[in-house]
Each structure stands twice: as C-alpha cells, then as structure tokens.
Amino acid sequence: GENVEQHPSTLSVQEGDSAVIKCTYSDSASNYFPWYKQELGKRPQLIIDIRSNVGEKKDQRIAVTLNKTAKHFSLHITETQPEDSAVYFCAASKNDMRFGAGTRLTVKP
Amino acid sequence: SQTIHQWPATLVQPVGSPLSLECTVEGTSNPNLYWYRQAAGRGLQLLFYSVGIGQISSEVPQNLSASRPQDRQFILSSKKLLLSDSGFYLCAWSVPGQTNSPLHFGNGTRLTVT
Numbered sequence: 001g002e003n004v005e006q007h008p009s010t011l012s013v014q015e016g017d018s019a020v021i022k023c024t025y026s027d028s029a030s031n032y033f034p035w036y037k038q039e040l041g042k043r044p045q046l047i048i049d050i051r052s053n054v055g056e057k058k059d060q061r062i063a064v065t066l067n068k069t070a071k072h073f074s075l076h077i078t079e080t081q082p083e084d085s086a087v088y089f090c091a092a093s094k095n096d097m098r099f100g101a102g103t104r105l106t107v108k109p
Numbered sequence: 110s111q112t113i114h115q116w117p118a119t120l121v122q123p124v125g126s127p128l129s130l131e132c133t134v135e136g137t138s139n140p141n142l143y144w145y146r147q148a149a150g151r152g153l154q155l156l157f158y159s160v161g162i163g164q165i166s167s168e169v170p171q172n173l174s175a176s177r178p179q180d181r182q183f184i185l186s187s188k189k190l191l192l193s194d195s196g197f198y199l200c201a202w203s204v205p206g207q208t209n210s211p212l213h214f215g216n217g218t219r220l221t222v223t
Contacts, residue, residue, distance in 0.1 A: 001168075006152075032209035043199060043214040044153070051209050089153060096143070096166070097203075097212055101152040 002027040004092050006100025013080050014108050021103045023090035024072040030092040033066060033073045038087045038102075047088075048075070080107045111136035115200045115215030122222055128173075128187040130218050132200030135181065140202040142183040143212060144175055147197040159183060160205070195222045 003026040013019050025033075031052040036044035050057045050064045050073065057064050061080075066073040077084055085107045090100040115132045122128060134140050144156040155168045157175035165175050172191060176184045183200060197219050201212040 034211050041219075043217050044212075045214075046211045049211055091212075093208055095208055096155060096158050096168075098155065099145075099153040 002030055002092055002094060002098040004090060004098050004100045006090050006103060008103060009101065010104045010106075012106045012108065015080060015082060017080055019075075019077045019080050019084070019105055019107075021075045021088055021090065021105070022072060023074070023092075023100050024070075025092040025098075026071070027092070027094055028068075028071060030094045032093040032097075033064070034091050034093070034097075035062075035064060035075050036089045036091065036099075038089065040086075044089060077105075080105075082107050082109050111140075111202070111213065113200065113202055113213055113215045115218060117218055118216065119219045120221070122190050122220065124192055124222055125189050128185070128190050128194070128220070130185040130198055130200075130220075132183045132185075132215055133181055134202045137181070137202070137204070139180055139205045141205055142177065143201040143203070144183065144185050145199045145201065145214075147199065147217075149196070153199070157185070190222045192222050195220055 006023045034049035037047045038044040048062050050066050061078045063076040087102045087104050089102050091097050112135045143158045145153045159165050159177045173187050197217050199217045200215040203212050204210040
C-alpha cells in the first residue's frame with residue numbers, strides 16, 4: 001500500500017519567516033495530494049491540495065509543489081504568523097488516503 | 110451543504126468493555142466513509158473505509174470492527190477494549206466515485222481506556 005513520509009517532525013520559525021514541509025510517497029498511481037492543518041484537540045482541516053496533473057498551486061501565503069517523477073511534494077508557507085502554529089499533515093490518495101506522520105510548526109512572535 | 114456528525118465527543122471506558130462510536134453524514138448520497146485513529150501526538154492511522162453499504166475494508170487487524178448499516182451511517186465497534194485503543198478517533202467522508210477529492214472530518218471522539 002501507499003507509504004507517506006513527512007519531514008521535519010517539528011519546525012520552529014520566527015514570525016515573518018518562511019516554513020517548508022516535505023513529503024514523499026511510494027505509490028506512483030497516487031493522484032491527489034492534500035495538506036491538512038490540525039490545531040490542538042480539533043479535527044484536521046484542509047488548507048490546500050494538488051492533483052497529479054499540476055506541478056504547483058498557490059493560495060495567498062500557502063503554496064504546494066509536486067514532483068511526480070521524484071514522488072515528492074512540499075508545502076510552503078510564507079510570511080508566517082503565530083496563528084499558523086499547528087500540526088500539518090500531508091497525504092496521498094489513490095483509492096484511500098494515507099497520511100504522513102505530521103509536522104508540528106511553531107511560529108515565534 | 111454536507112455535514113458530518115460524530116459522537117460522543119469524549120468517552121472514558123474500562124479495559125474489556127465494549128465500544129460503539131457513531132458517525133453520520135448529511136447532504137450527500139453514498140459517500141466514501143472512513144475511520145482514522147490518532148494516538149497522542151501522532152499521525153492519522155487509517156482503520157477502515159467504506160465505498161458503500163456493507164462494503165468495509167480493514168487496514169489494520171486488531172480488535173476493532175466497522176459496520177455501515179445505512180448509506181450515511183458508519184459505526185466503529187469493539188467487543189473488548191484494550192489500553193492501546195486509547196486515542197482520538199476521527200470519522201471522515203469524501204465524494205463518492207472520486208479518488209482525488211478531500212476528506213471532510215468530523216469533530217472526533219477522544220477515547221480513554223482505563
């Protein structure tokens with residue numbers, strides 16, 4: 001089955017800096033790659049997604065890139081703010097969705 | 110619009126007791142349904158998914174089971190809970206027939222087995 005690896009497990013940045021989280025997947029047939037943000041004690045919420053026919057997608061301060069050949073995708077957050085602090089999960093989907101282990105992002109004011 | 114309901118929000122159960130968590134989706138027909146578990150500070154582990162009534166796929170062999178008695182109802186059960194069953198259980202749905210659509214999560218059930 002699909003295996004998703006996510007790095008780093010923790011990330012601390014200063015407010016205003018950029019944050020990058022990287023994921024790799026194993027099944028080349030996976031065709032959908034969402035990113036979720038989970039605040040403490042709450043459900044994961046979709047923040048951005050990308051499909052396999054697209055290389056990059058941007059939504060305001062958030063962008064995702066996909067390299068199908070290398071089977072990796074990344075989340076980029078620019079101009080980070082303290083409210084960006086949360087756990088971020090990447091996922092890859094073919095028939096079902098598999099998640100990475102998560103990255104705890106801390107943005108220091 | 111579609112909504113997903115999951116209950117209870119929190120649950121404390123002794124070891125060896127049974128478990129039943131329920132999830133229902135409104136506003137869509139024949140959704141794909143999922144149960145995930147999240148241990149404290151960990152990632153999301155897929156437990157079961159279903160593409161239709163009576164169609165359940167199990168990802169991890171363990172003492173949990175799932176059932177889908179109605180189109181938009183998904184139930185997670187156990188006959189005898191273990192300490193290791195503690196965690197945050199999340200139900201989710203996605204658009205039927207599409208493998209490239211997002212999951213929409215319920216608010217979760219925090220289960221503590223004592």
